Amino acid sequence: MGFVAAVVFAVCCWFSHGVAGQEEPIQTFVIPHSHMDVGWVYTIQESMHAYAANVYSSVTEELSKVKERRFIAVEQEFFRLWWDTVASDTQKKQVRQLIKEGRLEFIIGGQVMHDEAVTDLDDDILQMMEGHGFLYETFGVRPQFSWHVDPFGASATTPVLFALAGFNAHLISRIDYDLKDIMQKNKKLQFVWRGSPSLKSQQEIFTHTMDQFSYCTPSYLPFSNCSGFYWNGVALFPDPPKDGVYPNMSLPVTKETVHAYAKTMVENIKQRAAWFRTNHVLWPWGCDKQFYNSSVQFNNMDPLMKYINQNSKEFGVTVQYATLSEYFQTIYQSNLTWEVRGSEDFLPYSTEPYQAWTGFYASRNVLKGVARQASSRLYAAETLFTRYRISFPDGPVAKDWALDKLRALRWAVSEVQHHDGITGTESPKVADMYLQHLLQAMMGAEELLAALFLLPHNLQSPSILGEPDIEQTLEQHVIVYNPLAWNITTIVNVTVTQPSAAVFDDDGQPVPAQIQGSAHSNATYDLFIVVELGGLQYRKYLIKFPENSKAYEAKAVSFERRSVKDRAKAGRLLLPVLSECYELLFDQDTNLLHSITYLEEKRRVMITQDFWEYDANGDVKAGPISDNYIFSANGSAVRAYKAVEMEIIPGKIVTEIRHHIYFGYIFYYAYSITTRVPECFGTKLPCHRLEQTYSLGPLSLNTEVVLRTSTSVKNNRTLYSDDNGYQMMKRTYRKFTNNTLARNYFPMVRTAYIEDDLSRLVLVSDRAHGVSSQTDGQLEVMLHRRLWNNLQWNLGYNLTLNDSSVVRPTLWMMLGSVSATSKLYQREAVQLQHRPVVMPIDQPQKPWQVKEPKRGSPLRSVVLPPNLHLLSLSIPGWNYCSNHSVHLNLHSQPDYDRILLRIMHLFEEGEDPELSKPVTINLKEALQGMGEVKGVEERSLTGTWDIASLQRWKWKTADNLEKDNKQQRRQDDDFTVTISPKEIRTFFVHFVSRNF
Numbered sequence: 001m002g003f004v005a006a007v008v009f010a011v012c013c014w015f016s017h018g019v020a021g022q023e024e025p026i027q028t029f030v031i032p033h034s035h036m037d038v039g040w041v042y043t044i045q046e047s048m049h050a051y052a053a054n055v056y057s058s059v060t061e062e063l064s065k066v067k068e069r070r071f072i073a074v075e076q077e078f079f080r081l082w083w084d085t086v087a088s089d090t091q092k093k094q095v096r097q098l099i100k101e102g103r104l105e106f107i108i109g110g111q112v113m114h115d116e117a118v119t120d121l122d123d124d125i126l127q128m129m130e131g132h133g134f135l136y137e138t139f140g141v142r143p144q145f146s147w148h149v150d151p152f153g154a155s156a157t158t159p160v161l162f163a164l165a166g167f168n169a170h171l172i173s174r175i176d177y178d179l180k181d182i183m184q185k186n187k188k189l190q191f192v193w194r195g196s197p198s199l200k201s202q203q204e205i206f207t208h209t210m211d212q213f214s215y216c217t218p219s220y221l222p223f224s225n226c227s228g229f230y231w232n233g234v235a236l237f238p239d240p241p242k243d244g245v246y247p248n249m250s251l252p253v254t255k256e257t258v259h260a261y262a263k264t265m266v267e268n269i270k271q272r273a274a275w276f277r278t279n280h281v282l283w284p285w286g287c288d289k290q291f292y293n294s295s296v297q298f299n300n301m302d303p304l305m306k307y308i309n310q311n312s313k314e315f316g317v318t319v320q321y322a323t324l325s326e327y328f329q330t331i332y333q334s335n336l337t338w339e340v341r342g343s344e345d346f347l348p349y350s351t352e353p354y355q356a357w358t359g360f361y362a363s364r365n366v367l368k369g370v371a372r373q374a375s376s377r378l379y380a381a382e383t384l385f386t387r388y389r390i391s392f393p394d395g396p397v398a399k400d401w402a403l404d405k406l407r408a409l410r411w412a413v414s415e416v417q418h419h420d421g422i423t424g425t426e427s428p429k430v431a432d433m434y435l436q437h438l439l440q441a442m443m444g445a446e447e448l449l450a451a452l453f454l455l456p457h458n459l460q461s462p463s464i465l466g467e468p469d470i471e472q473t474l475e476q477h478v479i480v481y482n483p484l485a486w487n488i489t490t491i492v493n494v495t496v497t498q499p500s501a502a503v504f505d506d507d508g509q510p511v512p513a514q515i516q517g518s519a520h521s522n523a524t525y526d527l528f529i530v531v532e533l534g535g536l537q538y539r540k541y542l543i544k545f546p547e548n549s550k551a552y553e554a555k556a557v558s559f560e561r562r563s564v565k566d567r568a569k570a571g572r573l574l575l576p577v578l579s580e581c582y583e584l585l586f587d588q589d590t591n592l593l594h595s596i597t598y599l600e601e602k603r604r605v606m607i608t609q610d611f612w613e614y615d616a617n618g619d620v621k622a623g624p625i626s627d628n629y630i631f632s633a634n635g636s637a638v639r640a641y642k643a644v645e646m647e648i649i650p651g652k653i654v655t656e657i658r659h660h661i662y663f664g665y666i667f668y669y670a671y672s673i674t675t676r677v678p679e680c681f682g683t684k685l686p687c688h689r690l691e692q693t694y695s696l697g698p699l700s701l702n703t704e705v706v707l708r709t710s711t712s713v714k715n716n717r718t719l720y721s722d723d724n725g726y727q728m729m730k731r732t733y734r735k736f737t738n739n740t741l742a743r744n745y746f747p748m749v750r751t752a753y754i755e756d757d758l759s760r761l762v763l764v765s766d767r768a769h770g771v772s773s774q775t776d777g778q779l780e781v782m783l784h785r786r787l788w789n790n791l792q793w794n795l796g797y798n799l800t801l802n803d804s805s806v807v808r809p810t811l812w813m814m815l816g817s818v819s820a821t822s823k824l825y826q827r828e829a830v831q832l833q834h835r836p837v838v839m840p841i842d843q844p845q846k847p848w849q850v851k852e853p854k855r856g857s858p859l860r861s862v863v864l865p866p867n868l869h870l871l872s873l874s875i876p877g878w879n880y881c882s883n884h885s886v887h888l889n890l891h892s893q894p895d896y897d898r899i900l901l902r903i904m905h906l907f908e909e910g911e912d913p914e915l916s917k918p919v920t921i922n923l924k925e926a927l928q929g930m931g932e933v934k935g936v937e938e939r940s941l942t943g944t945w946d947i948a949s950l951q952r953w954k955w956k957t958a959d960n961l962e963k964d965n966k967q968q969r970r971q972d973d974d975f976t977v978t979i980s981p982k983e984i985r986t987f988f989v990h991f992v993s994r995n996f
């Protein structure tokens with residue numbers, strides 16, 4: 001989205017004093033670009049039709065005509081759609097030539113310009129890799145600069161990922177208006193960013209912050225009613241105009257107007273030059289949906305630039321078309337020493353005193369949830385297909401078919417990371433488009449998983465044994481797959497239709513299980529099964545539905561509804577629920593949680609949880625409004641309910657506590673909390689995880705609901721929340737002149753916690769939310785918003801967020817000492833993201849007459865040390881050669897034998913005495929469960945660089961650190977790799993072929 005910001009920037013036109021007196025003219029880099037949102041208001045199809053295809057067709061033509069012209073291409077999804085479905089052979093030839101000459105430049109190179117606040121690093125990497133793989137195999141190019149001009153705030157993880165991908169400079173724009181103002185005045189918009197406190201200078205990157213004009217060309221012209229420099233006007237939907245005349249086309253550059261245009265442009269350039277340390281100005285020429293008619297753009301700009309250059313002495317300015325790399329090259333060559341910024345991010349983000357962009361952290365909870373589920377399903381399918389392919393290269397699951405399914409899901413998950421996608425800041429029809437693409441591709445991945453689980457792995461005929469059907473019981477089979485490279489013991493929940501059951505593993509041994517009425521339906525039952533699985537292993541479980549169940553049948557105990565009016569007596573009757581880790585006490589006078597004692601240290605923390613609501617204003621005349629982007633509370637939150645009911649279902653595997661929350665004394669409840677406490681006495685089940693699922697909605701209009709966890713932890717309103725699931729950020733409560741409440745909201749992607757010297761309360765999440773600590777000891781999570789407002793701009797684009805869905809997010813809660821929870825939360829967050837895949841493979845039926853063949857040896861497990869996470873294991877299917885000098889001698893077929901392996905160290909330096917240590921592993925040994933490794937090549941984050949040949953620019957910094965900008969060390973020949981805290985290392989792995 002662009003024009004919101006552009007409108008604000010109309011205040012301009014004062015002459016800079018800093019530049020006067022300089023002899024050299026200011027060198028201006030006019031960078032033609034089109035900001036093409038992959039979604040937002042219009043669907044991708046609508047955008048392609050109305051303008052996006054024309055951008056690339058007309059830019060190709062216009063650049064080919066005049067050699068000085070340049071263009072930067074950003075969002076790969078549109079470019080690829082154009083390349084694959086629109087571009088003619090001639091256009092393709094021209095594009096290759098333009099790329100070769102450095103006149104058409106790919107920037108970022110991801111499928112989209114990803115959001116930075118609510119995306120997970122898995123998906124940020126994926127969407128970038130998806131685009132980079134295409135660019136490299138199609139053109140042999142590797143983007144080296146970012147252009148993050150529109151994401152709403154800037155995360156400290158992004159510069160780290162870009163550095164790991166081999167980028168030489170990063171560019172951001174949307175940061176707090178008041179901070180940007182100070183940075184401009186002090187010429188501090190450019191710095192070297194060390195985004196990770198553990199990786200430090202190793203992955204630092206030069207960062208350019210755009211000035212207050214951001215990425216759109218200033219539109220104010222003192223001599224014309226039309227906006228300036230937008231000669232092709234504004235894109236028209238649904239169809240481009242037949243006569244080529246678009247609305248709001250700028251006044252043409254003619255003999256009469258050229259001087260006035262030149263004067264306006266030069267004034268703006270001089271104003272901007274005063275904010276930077278060098279004599280170079282980056283002058284972005286473009287905005288949202290521009291250059292669909294490049295001929296009129298360039299035919300006006302060419303003579304204007306010529307005129308300025310002819311009079312450069314008088315103007316004190318020269319202008320030239322440039323790509324982003326030409327600009328950064330020049331800054332780099334200035335050889336200045338830059339200030340260092342540490343690992344703090346630029347979140348949250350405000351554009352004005354009452355415009356805190358903290359609402360989108362929680363907008364469209366359903367889309368945020370589905371996007372993460374899809375990502376997790378993709379991860380499971382990728383890892384399982386990789387294992388299959390290594391073990392059974394000639395197996396019956398067709399590799400091309402499998403890769404098609406995976407690619408569809410990679411594409412869908414990439415697309416929704418767009419900064420108007422997963423953010424929830426799109427129109428309803430675009431949200432539906434993302435959901436449809438995700439759900440359809442997830443179904444494809446389910447098909448693939450089913451095939452991988454069920455088809456015999458080799459073509460030997462199985463020995464078949466008949467078995468009489470003696471028992472009159474029904475049976476059902478379920479496959480459970482652990483997609484993580486750690487051994488796990490956990491509880492999975494299978495929904496069944498019978499009230500009693502018994503469960504057996506694939507060796508016929510009974511498995512601990514528990515069955516009870518479902519929390520969400522009267523017609524179904526929750527069957528909890530304790531599963532024990534090795535890393536990357538799956539097992540089949542048999543569920544029998546006998547009269548006399550072997551699974552423990554848990555029964556509910558109900559507690560009378562309690563009104564908030566009768567709270568005075570609270571604290572008299574406390575009901576304990578005990579596990580190996582905790583004693584939870586529930587107050588029978590309120591029916592709410594009262595306290596939790598963590599037994600390891602016998603320390604009790606008062607904790608209560610309930611729902612509160614912010615009332616949002618929807619009338620622009622009455623004050624600031626809340627919308628898809630912005631959170632603007634109309635006062636403090638109020639308690640969202642009148643009464644609470646509680647049910648406790650004590651179990652042998654899990655004890656479930658159900659809270660039903662009522663608005664009044666009516667029959668149905670609006671909100672609920674289901675808390676599961678694992679009862680894991682004497683088993684390997686982890687007991688520290690309290691699993692909570694909430695149900696909320698549909699909300700009434702202009703309501704924003706938070707889950708408030710109020711505790712006796714003395715956190716002084718400081719909380720910690722993560723940047724993209726990669727690293728934790730300390731969020732100190734800040735007071736502002738205006739809007740303090742909304743500006744103290746932060747994104748939580750996977751994790752948030754509060755702590756004092758003794759205790760820490762951690763929440764990990766299955767989707768992004770907004771979090772805040774408005775009062776000492778409180779951690780509130782914004783779970784859902786439903787809004788409407790009468791701002792014309794919002795109404796015009798249908799961006800009022802009238803989201804009437806019911807949402808069911810999950811959080812896992814942990815409590816303990818700071819040191820105990822430090823060991824846990826990173827792994828818990830990963831485990832919540834990648835829960836076991838549970839796939840029922842048949843309906844309950846009479847036992848099979850034909851017994852399946854006894855399985856051969858089960859899949860061998862693949863296990864990494866506890867502080868290393870298998871970030872990716874996949875077969876990308878690229879056809880390029882990993883040797884850059886010969887890479888364009890393409891194979892015609894995707895390479896199915898190149899496995900991409902990515903390993904991440906989960907801990908920060910010094911976070912834990914043991915787990916924060918660097919870890920040395922032998923990849924051949926670590927992966928032997930999959931097959932015999934014959935070769936390993938270390939690569940850049942997105943795979944396109946051989947790490948040994950990657951030399952990033954070394955920017956000078958004040959602290960003059962000895963810099964080893966050579967990327968990470970190559971592994972030794974013996975396959976040994978040392979992975980340091982927070983490192984992410986990427987490899988191509990080749991296995992010995994079993995294809996004989």
Ligand SMILES: [Zn+2]
Pocket residue numbers: 001002035036037150419420
């Ligand atoms: Zn945008």
